[in-house]
Amino acid sequence: MDDAFVDLLHRNLEHATAFDGRFDDVQDAQRPPVVTVCCSDSRVLQDHIWGNDRPGQLFTCGNIGNRVVEHTHAGEVVSGDVLYPIAHTGTETVVVVGHTGCGAVTAAHADLTDGVDEPPGIERCLDLLTPHLSPGIDALPDDLTRAAAIDRLVEYNVDRQVDALVGSDDVPSAVDVIGVVYDFQDVYSGRRGEVHVINVDGEHDPATLRASHPAIEDRIERLWTY
Template identity: 70%
Template structure:
């Protein structure tokens, strides 16, 4: 047997022992408090970043680029992964979670500026992101360093995903939509692993957000006011 698989199963045994009684109330249904849309990245600890260890609390989705957008035969729509808890489990909070140094944003930036040759599956994902990030690439200063450009586009991407969710007729008005960035690269003024709020229901102005939400003032930050 693969040693890695053995180690994973050993870790799962510890998990099962610790969580044995935590599934009692959610065995037959779920009413998660929030749906989070994270990037599929091994450095993004999707539930652990929130300190969550309760089954049923968060409905966690992930894909490269933390996309809420899905292409359908009739055009772009909110991804079914994201829409399911909103439509069927009474979830009224959605959180789009970008992260510093995002590989999907980097690849989209490179594809828009130089062109890339990626396998079809990856190219499909990038093709969903490209039309939404292209205006942001045009707004970047000419002299900006690459890492700084990527992290600004991470914010821009989160804003576009929040905008798409907020504007969708499939998402009820009472659903709160937040945009945040998970920072493990010291890009923001904070500790590694902290989450920074950059968008609340489409509002992106830092001063306005801090005035409206003084209880989290120190966690409201942006790198880019474009």
């Protein structure tokens, strides 16, 4: 057996010791106030980026590209992973978490510009991203490096996922939908690991957001407006 998994088991004992008394209030049900949709990238620590150590506080969803949609016989709909806490646990805030240097956005960019050859499972995921990112690629400034272009498309992707939630009849209008980017590559002005708010309920103009949300104005920052 791989030593990495054995190490995980040892760490789980530490977790179980530390968390032993923290599950008492969530034995019978969960009512998380927030659902997060993160990229399933090993560098994005879905609970830890918020300093969370409370079971029942966050309903976490993860997939490549922090997507909120899926294809069904009815067409493209909001994923049940995201809808479940909204529909059944009283969750009223959704946070879409993109991140700098996103591999899924990088692959989507490559697929749209040069074409890629991926296994069917990965192609299916890219098919959920590329139609939404194509207009963003066309709108990018011509003088960007590839890395800079990808980070701007990360914002564009978060915006599109927020739009899908705000525009869905399955998501009540009372639910707050927030788009953020997690930066561990010194792309934004803050420290490594900071979350930067780029979209609230479909509004993505930084000046408008700062005026509307003064309590978090120092956390509102975008690389790109379009």
